[in-house]
Amino acid sequence: MRLHSPILSSLAYHRIISSFRPISSLQRPADVIAPMATSEDSLRRALAEKQSTIDASGNAIRQLKSSGASKTDIDEAVKALNALKLEKTSIETQLKASISGDANGSVLSREAFRQAVVNTLERRLFYIPSFKIYRGVAGLYDYGPPGCAVKSNVLSFWRQHFVLEEDMLEVDCPCVTPEVVLKASGHVDKFTDLMVKDEKTGTCYRADHLLKDHCKDKLEKDLTITSEKAAELKHILAVLDDLSAEQLGAKIKEYGIVAPDTKNPLSDPYPFNLMFQTSIGPSGVSPGYMRPETAQGIFVNFKDLYYYNGNKLPFAAAQIGQAFRNEISPRQGLLRVREFTLAEIEHFVDPDDKSHPKYSEVENLNFLMFPRDLQMSGHSAQNLRLGEAVSKGIVNNQTLAYFIGRVYLFLTQLGIDKKRLRFRQHLPNEMAHYAADCWDAEIESSYGWIECVGIADRSAYDLRAHTDKSGVALVAQEKFAQPKEVEKLVITPIKKELGLAFKGNQKMVVEALEAMSEKEAMEMKGGLETKGEVEFEVCTLSKTVTVTKKMVTISKEKKKEHQRVFTPSVIEPSFGIGRIIYCLYEHSFHTRPSKAGDEQLNYFSFPPLVAPIKCTVFPLVQNQQYEQVANTISRSLTAVGISNKKDITGTSIGKRYARTDELGVPFAVTVDSTSSVTIRERDSKDQIRVSVDEVAAVVKEVSEGRATWDQISKKYPAHTSASADE
Incomplete structure (x- = not known):
């Protein structure tokens, strides 16, 4: 005989449980929620509702047990509860995917990918922490041999693409800058970040980073927060750069944010100037700073550069050099460091005529753009034709648009993925009062969207500031x-x-x-x-x-x-070379199975333009004749300017291929006879047979982009040896 509780009868239980029972045991949980939850906000609402239903189900089961309900009823209720939990897990998976952008919904996948990249880069000596044997210094890194080569190739292409092709005037100014220069530019008074201290240990942290990390962690890991709370956190992330010290401090206290390492309370935020201060001369009475950017050296030389250019506008001056910022708590590897390489252009133009004679060369480029109206309305970046953006007034003028187009071409030719590159317009609260317009080239990496190039129309602010401070008129005449x-x-x-x-x-x-x-x-x-x-x-x-x-x-x-x-206006493209290189590393990093299928092999798919070594030369076996041929080929490659490396170790050819693939070497020459050799292409692993005398010409042609591998491979017979693969 079934016992009935005065609190909950079996019939009442069945009425309750039917209201949250899964639609069908044959339906996958994802199918159940897909029509009702596509955006992050709706997923959060669905998750909250599902959790509420699970709580009610749990209470109902507890009441059934306390009332002495039959085992059949209890088992049925538990089964329904487990199905609800599966549906909740599916919603969580979709929500994680929505947050992280990962199809598998794994928030950790980006971190795992990043770690694989960094491990490979450090193991192959692309870069390593500086002063490693002394435990290193945060925010300082050394470039090893392949890293130096990649950096040199990137800068060489930058000079070709901008300085030579745009007929720019290149300068090289000192890193040590007198205080008066940086006082005029505003850096002494305004070049600050807000800092907080651990009140017990004195450890310093950047205040906005702590708040940013808290908001991101909540959004990514606390899937139970309401859609309203999620909207609040997203709003804070959107206006983070605009918060005053008082507002930042209030939010840190409201959210109970403490020192990450010790969990100690934090001080109120206060400004910290990021420049490294020094003194010029032994007396110490002439203060100076390590420059935080290279631009000021160009501005103070404007008068002489204008004269050198025949007193004609427009003209551009460019500079590549080291800059220094005393970051409060540097992290993110090469993305935020204390010493870094900048490549900056100052294009001086008549403020009444910002047209550009070569604008037609870029106006039909179509790529991801993120104008401020899309940002403020909550939409995503969209593909826009550059000419359309100018005609609609989205981009302020032709010259600014021309440099946006040239930056796009530069980055994509380096090897940056077009689908993970966008140009984001600064919001009103990000813009300096004197700026006419400003766009950032942002590249998506495992850290999210990273600003790598800033392209700004700074109007005439900089030249006017130095004119006022120095008393020297930095002007042009018509x-x-x-x-x-x-x-x-x-x-x-x-x-x-x-x-x-x-x-x-x-x-x-x-x-x-x-x-x-x-x-x-x-x-x-x-x-x-x-x-x-x-x-x-x-x-x-x-x-x-x-x-x-x-x-x-x-x-x-x-x-x-x-x-x-x-006073001329200035259009300023400013390139963070280290950031570009790191994003290039991530965009070029891939894995593939070994020939045996028992391990995953890493490789970098660098374009030949930036690859640290263009070609390797391998004698198939240790043989004096083959080694002589390898030496001859190596010398011929060097003579035509192709960087190359010989490997005469006795390891298998497959292992040697894998070793150089991990360095991103695009071509490998294998000497297996004295008259002809094979040339292997890294990404496809296809090989062709070429005579010894032709090797240098073939590799040079494809390395310099005058021919593609597909075109070359049609001119020469394919090589299909068992040793051609790993």
């Missing part, structure tokens, strides 16, 4: 065939009145007033004349101030001029 009567806008900040009103913020208010457009200035003039004061937003202060008639005069004056004197 001579008129006939005198012209021109109307000029004159904005004159009254520095005494502004100083009394704004004290330490006076300089930023002055800069903002001087940077006003004509429309903004005339609107301010009208407001001052009618009201006596106006509200004025100062971007660098992130607030609105009140400006009165005493603080600024705005007028238009008519003058006859024989020439126009103006």
Whole structure:
């Protein structure tokens, strides 16, 4: 006889359990939830609902047991509960996949892939931590032989692609920079990150990184948070760069964030200048800094470079060199370091004419772009034709667009995957008040989307700043065939009145007033004349101030001029070479099974353009005649500028192939006779037979991109030996 509980009858239980029983035992859990949950937010809602149903089911089972229900009813309820848990697991898997971008839903897969790449890079000496025998120093790395070769090839192609093809003026300026230069540029006052300290040990951390890590960990690992909480965390990530020290500190306290290593409480955030300070000369009275960028050396040399260029605009100056930033807590390997190589271009142009004569060469390029309106509306990056982006006003001007196009071509020819490259426009809160437009070339890696190149229209800010500080006019002239009567806008900040009103913020208010457009200035003039004061937003202060008639005069004056004197605008592409190289490593890294199928072999699919070694030469067996032929081929390759390496060890040819594949060597010559040899291509592992005399010419032609491997392989007989594979 079945016992019935006054709390829960078996009939009541069956009514409850039927409300959350799986639709069909034949349906996969993924099929059940697929129609209702496709986005991350809907997946989170589905997960929360499923958890609620599981909790109710668990309570129902406990009540059945306490009421003495039959074993059949309890077993049926447990079976239904287990099915619900499977459905929950499936939703979690989909949610992890949505967060991590991994088809298998494994959040750890990116980390595992990254570790495989880093292990290979360090083992093959592409790079290693600096001062390793002394336990190293965070944020400093040494490039080994293959790493140096890759870096040299990348920089060589950068010079070819930009300096030579665009007829740029290359300069090389000192790393040690006097304080006055960096004071004028704003680095001394503004080049800071917010730092917090472990209150017990004094260990320093970058405050925004701690908050960013907390938000990301919650989103990726705590799958039980509500969609509302997830939206809040995503919003914080979106505005992270815009948070003040007070706001950042408040969030750290609200979320209970503590020191990662010790779990000790943290101090309030405070600014830390990232520049390495030094002194010039033995007296110590002339302060200086290790430069945080290479651009200032170009700006201070503008007058001489303009003269060298025949007093003509537009022109561009370029510089490759080391830069230094005293990162608070460097991590992410080569992506965030304390000493790194920058390659920067300053393209000086008439602010009234930002067209570009070679714009037509790039306007039909089509690639992933992420304009600010898509970002702010929550959409993803989209493929856009560059010319369309300019015509719609998404990209500010032709010259800026031209360099965006050239950067795209540079990165993709290096070997960056087109599908994992996008150009993201800066949001309003990221833009300096003087910038007309700014885009970042971002490359997707195991760390997410990484900014590797910044392309900015910086207007005339830098030259004006150094003009004001040095007293030397960094300007250009346009001579008129006939005198012209021109109307000029004159904005004159009254520095005494502004100083009394704004004290330490006076300089930023002055800069903002001087940077006003004509429309903004005339609107301010009208407001001052009618009201006596106006509200004025100062971007660098992130607030609105009140400006009165005493603080600024705005007028238009008519003058006859024989020439126009103006401060050029500058378009600045700035390349983080180490970041580009690391992303190239990840995009080129692959594994494939060995011939026996008992292990996975690593290889880098570098294009010949950047491969550290273009060709290896192997005598098939240790044989004096074969070694003489190998020496002859090696010398002929060197004579035509092809880097190569001989391997005359007695190991099997398959192992030698695997060894050089792991270095990313694109071609291998195997000497198996004295008259002809085989050339193997790394990615396909296909081989062709070529006469000894032709080897250097063939490898040079395909290495320099004058012919593809497919084209070459059709001209020569294929080689299909059992030894051709691993």
